[in-house]
Amino acid sequence: MSFKIIKLGLLSAAALSASMGMALAKSDIVVALQLEPPHLDPTSAAAGAIDSVLYSNVFEGLTRFASDGSVIPGLAASWEISEDGKTYTFHLQDGVTFHDGSAMDSADVKFSLDRARAEDSANAQKALFDGIESVEALDPATVQVTLSEPNGSFLFNMAWGDAVIVAPETIADIKTAPVGTGAFKFSNWVQGDKIDLEKNADYWGAPAKLDKVSFKFISDPTAAFAAVMAEDVDAFVGFPAPENLPQFEADPRFQVLVGSTEGETILSTNNKMPPFDNVKVREALAHAIDRQAIIDGAMFGYGTPIGTHFAPHNPDYVDLTGMSGYDSELSKKLLAEAGFPDGFKTTLKLPPPSYARRGGEIIAAQLRAVGIETEISNLEWAQWLEQVFKGKDFGLTIVSHTEPFDIGIYARPDYYFQYDNADFQKLMADLAVTSDPAKRSEMLKQAQETISKDYVNGYLFELAFPTVANAKVMGLWKDAPTQATDLTAVYWED
Amino acid sequence: MKGNRNLWLGGGLTLIFASAALISFLWVPYDTTVLDIANKIKGPSGAHPLGTDHFGRDILSMIMVGARTSIAVALVAVGIGMGLGVPLGLTAAAKKGSLLDELIMRGNDLVFAFPSLLIAIMITAVFGASALNAIIAIGIFNIPVFARLTRSGALSLWTRDYVMAARVAGKGAARISAEHILPNVTNLLIVQGTIQFSLGILAEAGLSYVGLGAQPPTASWGRMLADSQTMISFAPHMALFPGLAILLTVLGLNLMGDGLRDMFDPKLRRAR
Numbered sequence: 083m084s085f086k087i088i089k090l091g092l093l094s095a096a097a098l099s100a101s102m103g104m105a106l107a108k109s110d111i112v113v114a115l116q117l118e119p120p121h122l123d124p125t126s127a128a129a130g131a132i133d134s135v136l137y138s139n140v141f142e143g144l145t146r147f148a149s150d151g152s153v154i155p156g157l158a159a160s161w162e163i164s165e166d167g168k169t170y171t172f173h174l175q176d177g178v179t180f181h182d183g184s185a186m187d188s189a190d191v192k193f194s195l196d197r198a199r200a201e202d203s204a205n206a207q208k209a210l211f212d213g214i215e216s217v218e219a220l221d222p223a224t225v226q227v228t229l230s231e232p233n234g235s236f237l238f239n240m241a242w243g244d245a246v247i248v249a250p251e252t253i254a255d256i257k258t259a260p261v262g263t264g265a266f267k268f269s270n271w272v273q274g275d276k277i278d279l280e281k282n283a284d285y286w287g288a289p290a291k292l293d294k295v296s297f298k299f300i301s302d303p304t305a306a307f308a309a310v311m312a313e314d315v316d317a318f319v320g321f322p323a324p325e326n327l328p329q330f331e332a333d334p335r336f337q338v339l340v341g342s343t344e345g346e347t348i349l350s351t352n353n354k355m356p357p358f359d360n361v362k363v364r365e366a367l368a369h370a371i372d373r374q375a376i377i378d379g380a381m382f383g384y385g386t387p388i389g390t391h392f393a394p395h396n397p398d399y400v401d402l403t404g405m406s407g408y409d410s411e412l413s414k415k416l417l418a419e420a421g422f423p424d425g426f427k428t429t430l431k432l433p434p435p436s437y438a439r440r441g442g443e444i445i446a447a448q449l450r451a452v453g454i455e456t457e458i459s460n461l462e463w464a465q466w467l468e469q470v471f472k473g474k475d476f477g478l479t480i481v482s483h484t485e486p487f488d489i490g491i492y493a494r495p496d497y498y499f500q501y502d503n504a505d506f507q508k509l510m511a512d513l514a515v516t517s518d519p520a521k522r523s524e525m526l527k528q529a530q531e532t533i534s535k536d537y538v539n540g541y542l543f544e545l546a547f548p549t550v551a552n553a554k555v556m557g558l559w560k561d562a563p564t565q566a567t568d569l570t571a572v573y574w575e576d
Numbered sequence: 577m578k579g580n581r582n583l584w585l586g587g588g589l590t591l592i593f594a595s596a597a598l599i600s601f602l603w604v605p606y607d608t609t610v611l612d613i614a615n616k617i618k619g620p621s622g623a624h625p626l627g628t629d630h631f632g633r634d635i636l637s638m639i640m641v642g643a644r645t646s647i648a649v650a651l652v653a654v655g656i657g658m659g660l661g662v663p664l665g666l667t668a669a670a671k672k673g674s675l676l677d678e679l680i681m682r683g684n685d686l687v688f689a690f691p692s693l694l695i696a697i698m699i700t701a702v703f704g705a706s707a708l709n710a711i712i713a714i715g716i717f718n719i720p721v722f723a724r725l726t727r728s729g730a731l732s733l734w735t736r737d738y739v740m741a742a743r744v745a746g747k748g749a750a751r752i753s754a755e756h757i758l759p760n761v762t763n764l765l766i767v768q769g770t771i772q773f774s775l776g777i778l779a780e781a782g783l784s785y786v787g788l789g790a791q792p793p794t795a796s797w798g799r800m801l802a803d804s805q806t807m808i809s810f811a812p813h814m815a816l817f818p819g820l821a822i823l824l825t826v827l828g829l830n831l832m833g834d835g836l837r838d839m840f841d842p843k844l845r846r847a848r
Contacts, residue, residue, distance in 0.1 A: 303805075303806045304805050304806055307806060307809075323806040325630070325806055325807050325810075326806060326809075328810075329809065329810060375611070375613040378613050378614075378616070379611065379613040379616065379630070379631055379632075440630075440631075442792075443611075443631065443792045443793070444611055444613070444631065446792065446793060447609060447610060447611045447631075447793065448611075450609065450793075451610075457791075458791050458792055458793075459704060459705070459791070460705065460787050460791070
């Protein structure tokens with residue numbers, strides 16, 4: 083008898099667990115991204131694809147970006163800023179461990195910051211650490227950072243993916259086996275295919291709701307469409323073909339999130355190359371471009387027109403699109419005044435994304451209408467970086483600058499579009515040491531107006547950020563305030 | 577009669593696209609370099625018989641101008657192949673068994689051994705993507721085709737009595753090749769040229785499809801297909817018409833090649 087009872091008990095237990103399994107939501111997800119990271123160290127490469135996989139999921143910094151772009155505490159639970167604005171005292175979170183089990187303490191913070199700002203550092207954003215004079219570990223849970231000058235954006239800088247905290251013990255293998263403090267830990271990378279993460283059971287904060295995450299890499303728009311339609315992937319973050327979004331919107335299986343980005347898409351102009359060294363020519367260029375036609379034709383309506391290098395959702399944004407309204411007659415007149423009544427010939431070098439390839443064809447047609455002939459060449463990213471970004475061998479190019487708050491690049495005369503304006507450089511230097519919010523806002527507006535008035539580049543539109551996901555996936559970021567695919571709060575709805 | 581039917585059908589199709597290309601020099605319904613974004617992705621209508629593409633360009637006009645691109649590329653590529661391949665083949669045949677013959681023919685084998693489209697991709701990747709580089713790439717691979725054909729055709733002619741007579745009369749090898757051999761391999765060359773022409777059109781469409789052929793704003797069938805790829809589920813007309821254009825042109829040229837071969841083939845002629 084007792085045997086029978088046990089058997090019955092086992093059966094009902096099995097039935098119970100089966101029904102619970104039915105009720106329990108899915109705990110794994112496959113997320114597709116366009117670009118595969120070249121390696122897995124966010125602190126030594128400019129490739130945003132690294133942060134797209136690892137930011138917040140695997141690696142964390144002292145501060146971090148929230149989904150709305152605001153800076154919130156990360157590994158630093160709180161901090162104090164001295165009267166003169168030069169000393170930051172960070173109090174670290176309790177009980178933080180790296181994925182290898184070792185404790186994360188002030189020595190790791192000191193190591194990470196010193197490594198990033200070192201002479202031989204390979205950090206792609208060394209400017210973030212420029213003002214740091216010293217980093218001291220006061221006790222295991224307290225770090226003091228001293229700046230040479232007050233820096234209004236220091237906490238913002240520390241939130242970047244390039245400023246995450248790494249451990250000296252595991253730094254040697256970080257490019258293939260990253261060890262961080264995040265809610266997910268790295269498990270496997272099949273190059274050319276996918277990266278797997280799994281839940282970190284010992285996470286110090288709110289634990290992840292998913293047990294397993296796979297990032298798949300699909301760059302071809304047709305393959306991306308097919309993968310989502312066949313439900314091979316549960317979400318595609320940064321979907322490459324805007325023309326397919328209406329179909330997903332009409333399909334009840336999917337949800338489409340169209341968020342904002344920090345991606346100012348611009349017609350970059352080589353300011354040192356004649357005839358673009360003449361501001362009249364650049365002004366003519368600006369008036370020859372019909373932004374709305376580009377947004378409709380290249381992005382199928384997704385995108386916000388911009389008139390300067392600043393994100394429209396930023397509170398300090400000034401709408402300067404009126405400065406460069408579409409007026410081909412005015413453009414022709416300006417060209418004639420600049421000494422090019424019959425126009426001229428130049429090059430237009432286009433990287434792979436569809437905003438550039440399609441946008442380039444549209445811009446070429448618009449420029450042709452005012453007499454400017456462009457010779458289009460389609461480049462792969464590696465060629466683009468080599469020829470345009472490093473070699474500065476271009477007349478015009480189209481690219482989206484996706485870094486947050488990057489108007490500072492206009493103060494770098496050796497940056498690839500080579501804008502050299504001493505007043506602007508002084509303005510940026512002053513901004514760096516100003517912490518009064520009202521004054522900062524004033525200076526930022528002035529900066530936007532300066533580059534708009536100088537027609538440094540053709541300002542086209544703010545890139546939209548489309549995410550297509552299974553309708554039951556909750557908690558995805560809608561906007562892209564930085565390059566990140568934060569899955570720590572993502573779950574499946576029952 | 578079968579040969580004739582192929583010839584007429586193939587010739588007719590070829591003529592349609594050749595005249596579309598010729599007419600496009602004088603007139604097209606809409607300028608293909610002007611975009612009309614407001615009218616993008618419209619199906620066939622009275623104003624646009626084949627519809628418009630994603631930039632609002634008229635697809636009929638694009639196909640007419642694209643025919644021009646395809647035909648020009650294929651024509652020049654076949655020209656390069658014949659221009660270099662035929663003299664090489666004649667020389668090799670005239671000097672049969674010599675070191676020069678070996679050099680020419682092994683060189684041809686070398687070019688033949690490479691997958692042609694891969695090399696074309698390499699050439700355009702190194703020297704940049706343009707219609708000119710596509711022409712050169714496709715042309716190079718036509719050389720061995722014509723060189724081999726010419727040599728094998730010429731070899732059998734060199735044993736003919738009238739060639740012997742010409743030699744006895746004191747004509748040099750170069751003169752015999754030009755006056756007696758070449759005219760008698762022309763039939764072979766015309767047939768092969770037609771086939772190579774259709775392959776050239778396919779190769780151009782393939783290179784343009786992967787972005788290595790003619791660059792915008794030059795219209796090209798291959799690029800029209802590539803552009804329409806992500807829109808095929810809601811705008812099938814954008815892919816259908818350039819696809820049909822490629823299909824019909826290549827089919828036409830192949831049928832015409834078959835027909836020409838039947839017409840030139842002495843055995844078939846005798847049977848008729």
